Amino acid sequence: MGTVWKVFHYQFRDLIRGRALAGYTLFFGAATWGLLHLGGGPVRALPSLATLVILVVPLVSILVTTTFAYGSEEFTELLLSHPVGRGRLFAGLYLALTVPLAGAFLLGLGIPFLAGGGAAGGLGGMVALGVAGALLTAVFASLGFLIAVSVHDMARGAGLALLVWLALAVLYDGVVLVVAHQAAAYPLERIMLALMLLNPVDVGRVLSLMALDVSAMLGYTGAVFRDFFGGATGVVIALASLVAWAVVPAWLALHRFRHKDF
């Protein structure tokens, strides 16, 4: 554990020293504060915040992770010339990115909310957004690492990261919409839910729907939605899906990292 901690500590300080992270916190802080105080309370602020979290958190997480992984390549090589376990080194690097990123996001979201008296009506929604955002950070950090260890060239890696984000955040839903339209005659509810659970951005969005649109979701006539959105089942499944999305790419990245020839 000592190695993990040391790497984490060093990288963490490196990241904190950069201005980018502070900017990230400030961005969410300003957005949350502005929407809550100027936009007319949590009922109106939460939907806008949800959209922001769903779009911005994955983008920032994957870009920061890939660029940082490329940037610290020399440092990694240096460490690897010492008797340091690759698994531990990877864990240190990974945690040193996800923890500050998630922390910065949570601070940005939480401080203005709590400072503003934490308008009681929006607490559930804010918690949902916080959890969804933090998990999305881990998911896209994993993907970022996977890209960085798989693609040697930094420019191509960053491009791929951008593409992955675009595909998951926007294009995927377009395909789903077209498929749903084509197959409108078939019972689609299970398939739609499954398709949502296969895309981490959609899972994050579905978590926010549980806080913001549950009335509409329960108004749907099929029993599948009612079971999914009506109780704890949906939350548990969605969280499990996000955790899987964070763990699997991270594990793949670790596998490649172990065998990578620097």
Place this chain on the structure above:
Amino acid sequence: MATLPLLAATLLLLSTPPAAPGTGTSGDPGPVDASRLHTVGAAGTFTTITEALAAAAAGDTVLVAAGVYAEPTLIVSVPLTLIGEEGAVLDGEGERGILEIRSDSVTVQGFLFRDTGISFTDDRSAVKIDRVRFCRVEGNRFEDTFFGIYLANAGDCLIADNDLSASGDRETRSGNGIHLWYSVRVRIEGNRVRGHRDGIYFEFVEDSRVSGNDSRGNLRYGLHFMFSDGCEYRDNTFARNGAGVAVMYTRNVVMVGNDFDDNRGGAAFGLLLKDITDSSIRENRFRRNSVALYAEGANRLEVESNEFVENGWAVKMMANSEGSRFQGNNFLGNSFDVSTNSRRAYSTFSGNFWDRYRGYDRDADGVGDVPYRPVRLFSLVVSQNEPVLVLQRSPLVFLVDLVEQVFPLLTPANLTDPEPRLLPLPNPWRIPS
């Protein structure tokens, strides 16, 4: 006009039961004359209510002491006042209706009615009121009754401050809390109804008023009324009912200041309007319903100064509804503001506040300079293909809606609010807290 007071006085005299000899000598209303008061209970004149009712004459009072009374169905056939003291329980033992009022001017108050059992063949009721006028049922409790208070062909009655709770689990095995059939000028005030089939049920009722009631957790509708013209519903709360409130085949309905909360589910509506004409829906609050206001064949409605908050669909308006006006309402945090099944609009929206409105106001008069289009393309897609609902709030859907806002192709082009408000309208009904 001078004859009016005289007329009123005469009426009053006529409606007062003739005084028994030896009473009313000093004009002192005082305590009820002993000969006109019949007490029931261990220390009373009678041990059963049946005996007391048989002995009572018009205008008498029957006072029932604490205790459980399981008697054959009680029948009141002369005008009298039946009062239960604290702890007086009328038990149907799961086998029969408890009380039938068959005379005008009967008052029943203070009892706990319980356990009528279930029977559809006789509409088993705790209190059945048939072909009478001027009855009052006040301050009673009803537990596990099939129908609670059942009025048929009744007029000028008051049903107030009763508390009815049933534990029905299925619609087919439970009756209505307060049930009115062919009645006129009835007032239903301040009652609480739970766990029945329909909390309050009106059919062929006229000129009646339902106010200050709390109807929640009923299996079907919190309030269900059909063919009941000229009735008024004011300051009631309808919450967590299986299907909300349904208003059907009626004209001249006034609904003011009611709360419709948490009516959620596949067929749950805050307020369902079907074939309603010339009615007014004002200053109500709709919160967290699957569909707050659903209108089918609803014509010439004035929907004004209501608040729609965090509903799935705030307004669902079918194309067979014409000439309604939505004015000065607040729409906040709803998943969908307005949805319809037509490319044309037959109702007008004006001067509402929409939280999705992103227009500007250059002359700073509080009214947006760009019209608001409350029907999103996505709501149209969802209405044709429900499972797509899970894409709500997707960035892609946002883009699609944006394009449609700019170039409306599929959504009703003339369904706009030309004068959207920039700030929520003040709510006249909201209690400051």
